[in-house]
Amino acid sequence: MTAFPILRRSDRVLIQGVTGAQGTFWTGHMLGVGTNVVAGTNPKRAGVTHLGLPVFASASAALARMEVDIAVMFVPPQAVKDAALDAIEAGIRGLVVLTEHVPVHDMLAVFSSARASGARVVGANTAGLVTPGEAFVGIMPGHNTNIFRPGRIGVISRSGSLGTLVCLNLTRAGLGQSSFIGIGGDAILGTTTEEALQALDHDFRTDAIVLVGEIGGAMEEDAARYAATMAKPVAAFIAGRAAPPGRRMGHAGAIVEAGAGSYASKRAALERAGVTVVDTPHAIPAALATRLSPLVPERA
Amino acid sequence: MNLLEYHAKTEILAPAGIPVPAGAWCENPDAAANAARRLGQCVVKAQIPVGKRGRMGGVRMADGPDEARAAAEDILSRTFAGHRPAAVLVEPRLPLIGEFYCAVLQSPRDRSPLVMFSPAGGMDIEEIAAAGSGTVARHLVRDLDRFDATAAAAVLEGMGVDHVKPALADFLARLYRLWRRTDAELIEVNPLAELADYSFVALDCKFILDDAASFRQPALTARAVADPLTTIEQHAAALGLKYIALDGNVGVLANGAGLTMTTMDMVSHFGGRPANFLEIGGDAYVKAESALALVLGNPNLRSLVVNFCGAFARTDVMARGVVEAWRRLKPTIPVFFSVHGTGEDEAVSLIRSEFGSAPFDLMEDAVRAAVEAAS
Structure with a gap:
């Protein structure tokens, strides 16, 4: 039983596309922090050993020989659907899709299959998952201890770069992280802000949560409804306040259309739910420290 | 699309x-009149890729060629939510x-x-x-x-x-x-x-x-x-970069969509106006040099903030791109850096040796300095 999308060191990880340049670079870092990577796949290089890991032709071939909890995909956009369906059919219940620009219809097929099999997808277009001191998967500097430190703050972010900055700010303020969940920048995601928030709310290692949102869609509004029911404090920063409407700001999901997905709507919904919404990323640790002081008197 | x-x-x-x-694609009023002659009572519709045309006067009833011509003439001379119609569609009224x-x-x-x-x-x-x-x-x-x-x-x-x-x-x-x-x-x-x-x-x-x-x-x-793109936006698209022109004078170069939006937000938060959105995240981080050349191509620019927080993107590779673009283009505007994450040590020493000072520790401070320099 895994805590996915919260990553644990005990999670057995399969890297699909392990032999490519990015797969090799990041798998090396994952292994370096102690992530339990057990194998990789490459349809053309089955049988070789890469980074000390056995390489199989497919997830199904790997699962015939070992157990795997999480599949992490370093594959090009056109190959994501087949790789993900392979992982789900092989019996893997946690998928992390890092790839950007995956066709929406391909992800809908993946979500449909995951739903039928009881699997959970994180992404697409996520930077990954980090549990400082335990493990990380993806393309985050999870090995950099100036940025990620063990602690009790859960962080949810649509963006890898901004999420990294937020964790750096927390670490410098003496607030380590229980888990970082990168949910991804696409418009349709396997794990939403609300679902990540629920996971961290139920996690006994997490005392408070930082929600790093963006304009576009309704995920922050949906998460606000859940946040209103929570006892744990939540602070939020929403990117895109100065973005012009009607333009896609880099992420497929980051667009304000016909008045929906605006900064004002998200901020208002979160504030109504009792979430502290800050104006700058630097203000997050202070906002949290204020909310945390009654819970952890030694910091007061 | x-x-x-x-x-x-x-x-x-x-x-x-x-x-x-059975409609007709008409690129001029004469063609619309001819179509109406054939169709009788018809409707003349602006061909634009946005909704709510009716409310903007982009859908008009016409009884006969003269009215169809007048409707087409009017529609084709206007822009609707920034779009000039490529044609009108003339259809029979059913x-x-x-x-x-x-x-x-x-x-x-x-x-x-x-x-x-x-x-x-x-x-x-x-x-x-x-x-x-x-x-x-x-x-x-x-x-x-x-x-x-x-x-x-x-x-x-x-x-x-x-x-x-x-x-x-x-x-x-x-x-x-x-x-x-x-x-x-x-x-x-x-x-x-x-x-x-x-x-x-x-x-x-x-x-x-x-x-x-x-x-x-x-x-x-x-x-x-x-999308109707400006010249710089077209150049960016040709390079595989996403550039959005804005009306301010503080240039923004950052990696990743979230961090780039946030950098723009901070420019605005500290009372400045961002000149652009341009992110070099994902695979594009190796294109820092051409990306910076695009930003500097904007004549309104008064200062520049470079904000890197490397995860996937290596800040040392991006910083080298910035330095190379700077040497090549020799811009005269002031630049303010904040750099953290993957490759930070190399990036910081490169920026220190090239620009004579280290990056700001806080990105908020780098942005504030850029806003002050631009005003």
């Missing part, structure tokens, strides 16, 4: 056996007895295709929804291969359309198959007109193609309406 109504009808609906009015709303799209909340139907078509879906509960049917397709006429008939239950239910169910199933085959984000027929003989005609069609699927939809991609 949006398709114009005319292309959505002639290249998507009609080939799939969905009846559409004697309809009912108007339905039909759409297939994806629901982010449910991670599934969503089929929508309303017997109160002809208005925007937001207006239909606001008009009262029970007038819009919403059906989530959980197994992608299973939405046939039988499933569609169930969606139509209680919608007051029993007299045409088999034909409507067949239409919805057809629309769903079409949505899947074309990699559509949205296919909306509103209204689907019911004629006196209970047959149907698609009077309008909105179609949005998934950008990420353009590699396997070359014909539709070629038909899609490109």
Whole structure:
């Protein structure tokens, strides 16, 4: 039983596309922090050993020989659907899709299959998952201890770069992280802000949560409804306040259309739910420290 | 990417056996007058890739050639929400007895295709929804291969359309198959007109193609309406970079969509105005040099903030790109850095040796300095 999308060191990880340049670079870092990577796949290089890991032709071939909890995909956009369906059919219940620009219809097929099999997808277009001191998967500097430190703050972010900055700010303020969940920048995601928030709310290692949102869609509004029911404090920063409407700001999901997905709507919904919404990323640790002081008197 | 109504009808609906009015694509008033001569009472519609045309005066009734000519002349001389019509579509006015709303799209909340139907078509879906509960049917397709006429008939239950239910169910199933085959984000027929003989005609069609699927939809991609881009935006697109021109004077270069938006937000927060959105995240981080050249191509620029927080993107590679662009272009505006994350040590020492000072520790301070320098 895994805590996915919260990553644990005990999670057995399969890297699909392990032999490519990015797969090799990041798998090396994952292994370096102690992530339990057990194998990789490459349809053309089955049988070789890469980074000390056995390489199989497919997830199904790997699962015939070992157990795997999480599949992490370093594959090009056109190959994501087949790789993900392979992982789900092989019996893997946690998928992390890092790839950007995956066709929406391909992800809908993946979500449909995951739903039928009881699997959970994180992404697409996520930077990954980090549990400082335990493990990380993806393309985050999870090995950099100036940025990620063990602690009790859960962080949810649509963006890898901004999420990294937020964790750096927390670490410098003496607030380590229980888990970082990168949910991804696409418009349709396997794990939403609300679902990540629920996971961290139920996690006994997490005392408070930082929600790093963006304009576009309704995920922050949906998460606000859940946040209103929570006892744990939540602070939020929403990117895109100065973005012009009607333009896609880099992420497929980051667009304000016909008045929906605006900064004002998200901020208002979160504030109504009792979430502290800050104006700058630097203000997050202070906002949290204020909310945390009654819970952890030694910091007061 | 949006398709114009005319292309959505002639290249998507009609080939799939969905009846559409016999309209004419008219690029000038004379062509519109000629079409009206043939069609009689007609409607003249601006071909623009945005909705709410009617309210902006982009859909006009015309009785005969003279009125059609005048309507076309007016429409073709105007811009609608920033779009100048490529043409007008002149269509016959049909004697309809009912108007339905039909759409297939994806629901982010449910991670599934969503089929929508309303017997109160002809208005925007937001207006239909606001008009009262029970007038819009919403059906989530959980197994992608299973939405046939039988499933569609169930969606139509209680919608007051029993007299045409088999034909409507067949239409919805057809629309769903079409949505899947074309990699559509949205296919909306509103209204689907019911004629006196209970047959149907698609009077309008909105179609949005998934950008990420353009590699396997070359014909539709070629038909899609490109965003109206500025010269710098076009150069960026050619380099595979996403640049959005803004009206300020503080240039922004950052990695990753979230961090770039945040950098813009901070410029605005500290009282400045950002000159651009430009992110070099993902695979684009190695393009820092050409990216910076784009930013510096804006003559309004008074200062620049470079904000890197490397995860996937290596800050040392990006910083080297900035240094090379700086040496090549020799800009005279001041630049303010903040650099953290993957490759930080090398990046910081490179910036220190090239620019004579270390990056700001806090990105907020770098942005504040850039805003002050620009004012």
